[in-house]
Amino acid sequence: VQVQGQFFMVDCGEGTQLQAKKYGVKLSKIDHILISHLHGDHFYGLIGLLSTMHLYGRKKVLNLVCPPGLSEIILIQMKHSQTYLNYKINCIEWVPNEPQLVLDLPKLTVHTIPLHHSVACSGYLFREKPKMRRLNAEVIPERLNVAQIIALKNGEDILNDDGTIKYENKAVTLPAAREFSYAYCSDTKYLPGLAKMIQKVDLLYHEATFMEDMKDRAENTFHSTAAQAALVAQSAEVKQLIIGHFSTRYRDLNLLLDEAMLIFANSSLAREGEVFEIK
Numbered sequence: 001v002q003v004q005g006q007f008f009m010v011d012c013g014e015g016t017q018l019q020a021k022k023y024g025v026k027l028s029k030i031d032h033i034l035i036s037h038l039h040g041d042h043f044y045g046l047i048g049l050l051s052t053m054h055l056y057g058r059k060k061v062l063n064l065v066c067p068p069g070l071s072e073i074i075l076i077q078m079k080h081s082q083t084y085l086n087y088k089i090n091c092i093e094w095v096p097n098e099p100q101l102v103l104d105l106p107k108l109t110v111h112t113i114p115l116h117h118s119v120a121c122s123g124y125l126f127r128e129k130p131k132m133r134r135l136n137a138e139v140i141p142e143r144l145n146v147a148q149i150i151a152l153k154n155g156e157d158i159l160n161d162d163g164t165i166k167y168e169n170k171a172v173t174l175p176a177a178r179e180f181s182y183a184y185c186s187d188t189k190y191l192p193g194l195a196k197m198i199q200k201v202d203l204l205y206h207e208a209t210f211m212e213d214m215k216d217r218a219e220n221t222f223h224s225t226a227a228q229a230a231l232v233a234q235s236a237e238v239k240q241l242i243i244g245h246f247s248t249r250y251r252d253l254n255l256l257l258d259e260a261m262l263i264f265a266n267s268s269l270a271r272e273g274e275v276f277e278i279k
């Protein structure tokens, strides 16, 4: 996930490093890794990635947001392989079953979204903070200094020496861009109550391991169907839905997409390498 120049890795299965290389994702830019739960397909790539960051000479602190127990797993692996990382990991272990603020950064926040899976599992809600007003350069006749630019972006007027208004803010700036939001809902059984935690997000990723013909199987294995993912999207009134985490039994993923689209039209498949941009 990329937000205003900040890079987040959300879950880290085997093969993550190969895919990062293939799609040109710079590992050195990633300052935050968020793990949803401790099933192998969501974190078995992590130790390798942490070691690679070390070998590449990383010095910056890495924020690791994760379920309880992951720091212990990492420490044991590092201890017995006598690996000493040359950077610090700031481990933020969340409490299961309650929404919690886990990252409060200058431009955005990330909260956990408690899910219902066979082990402790949380999704993540990314929300941009209010943005600054934008300068309308076309109507400003002179070059402004940095202090003046910051003042205008903060919504203040620019004054003359005698205290009269030189540039009225509204006349020379445009409204701030809207704040965007993204909800990542990892492995979970159908949770109708999820909708109220992710109301009106711009983009929702929701797992869809099965189709409705395997509804019982989904229930028993704490997973969802494509239709259930779409129902969550519909009742949360999100703008766009991405479904993923498909069972390998489905050769034709369009069947899952069709099932979702019958309920929520603006649905897409999370295909390998696909990029979704919120504008």
Ligand SMILES: [Zn+2]
Binding pocket: 037, 039, 117, 187
């Ligand atoms: Zn799982």
Ligand SMILES: [Zn+2]
Binding pocket: 039, 041, 042, 187, 245
């Ligand atoms: Zn999984």
